[in-house]
Amino acid sequence: MSNDLIDAMANLEEDRAIDIVRKKIEDGETAFDIVEQCRKGVEIVGKKYSEGKYYLSDLIMSEAIFKEVMDIIEPHFPKNGTESHNGIKVIMGTIQGDIHDLGKNIVIYLLRSSGYSVYDLGVDVPPERFVEAIEETGARIVGVCVLLTFCIGYVKELVDLLEETGLREKVTVVVGGYPVDEQVRKYTGVDYVSNDGVMALDIFERIADSLKK
Numbered sequence: 001m002s003n004d005l006i007d008a009m010a011n012l013e014e015d016r017a018i019d020i021v022r023k024k025i026e027d028g029e030t031a032f033d034i035v036e037q038c039r040k041g042v043e044i045v046g047k048k049y050s051e052g053k054y055y056l057s058d059l060i061m062s063e064a065i066f067k068e069v070m071d072i073i074e075p076h077f078p079k080n081g082t083e084s085h086n087g088i089k090v091i092m093g094t095i096q097g098d099i100h101d102l103g104k105n106i107v108i109y110l111l112r113s114s115g116y117s118v119y120d121l122g123v124d125v126p127p128e129r130f131v132e133a134i135e136e137t138g139a140r141i142v143g144v145c146v147l148l149t150f151c152i153g154y155v156k157e158l159v160d161l162l163e164e165t166g167l168r169e170k171v172t173v174v175v176g177g178y179p180v181d182e183q184v185r186k187y188t189g190v191d192y193v194s195n196d197g198v199m200a201l202d203i204f205e206r207i208a209d210s211l212k213k
């Protein structure tokens with residue numbers, strides 16, 4: 001994977017990042033690859049922040065640049081045909097205490113482009129609100145975004161609440177975000193984890209297929 005875009009994102013070089021993204025699109029690089037390079041760049045921003053080399057204002061700047069480049073990239077995602085998933089409802093939200101939503105919004109964009117009906121609950125969503133939304137919509141897939149490690153406990157609370165309300169068997173829970181891994185899956189009791197947008201789409205695809213059977 002080339003490094004110029006990762007560097008521009010990591011160094012918060014807005015104009016350079018935009019120029020590189022435009023060039024990569026012209027050169028036919030896929031939207032998925034370009035987003036992944038941008039994600040890697042902001043991952044470095046996060047590292048520099050945790051090392052005290054960047055400030056909160058730099059995190060905010062990285063958000064602004066990411067949003068700008070996404071405006072350029074989004075129309076270039078492949079459209080998978082919106083017919084196949086008609087009627088498949090997905091609830092998405094960022095868990096309680098967490099307001100990170102750039103990744104969630106990418107996944108929502110990809111899902112909607114593939115024909116899913118996505119109910120976006122936004123950010124800082126308490127477990128109870130997820131449950132209400134499942135009851136209101138009848139959705140059988142729930143996507144939860146979490147980036148702050150101290151908020152992972154709320155994902156577990158959500159799964160516990162689904163058990164208590166008798167909904168656990170009816171819904172498949174997918175969790176995504178920077179810190180999620182197999183350990184998080186086991187701890188929270190969710191069905192799938194993904195910290196990659198493309199892999200996320202595959203997971204939703206598999207779940208959707210199993211619901212159609």
Ligand code: B12
Nearest residue numbers: 046098099100101102103143148149176177178195197200
């Ligand atoms: C940008 C950013 C911000 C922005 C968020 C803007 C926004 N609208 O989202 C702002 C400036 C607001 C912010 C605030 C804070 N942040 Co911040 N932030 C980041 C940063 C640099 C990038 C995150 C990002 O958007 N990445 C790009 C997206 C595309 O990647 P992604 O989220 O991983 O999403 C991909 C996959 O994970 C997956 N995916 C995402 N969601 C979902 C959902 C589902 C269902 C599925 C299947 C897949 C999936 O698909 C996406 C596409 O590939 C990260 C660093 C990092 N390593 O992630 C820190 C980071 C997450 N932030 C951090 C911190 C500490 C904070 C603050 C507490 C700082 C503070 N002192 O106030 C606050 C928290 C506010 C809150 N209550 O949430 C820490 C968290 C540390 C930890 N261990 O918990 C990080 C890791 C930085 C660091 N290394 O210290 N932040």
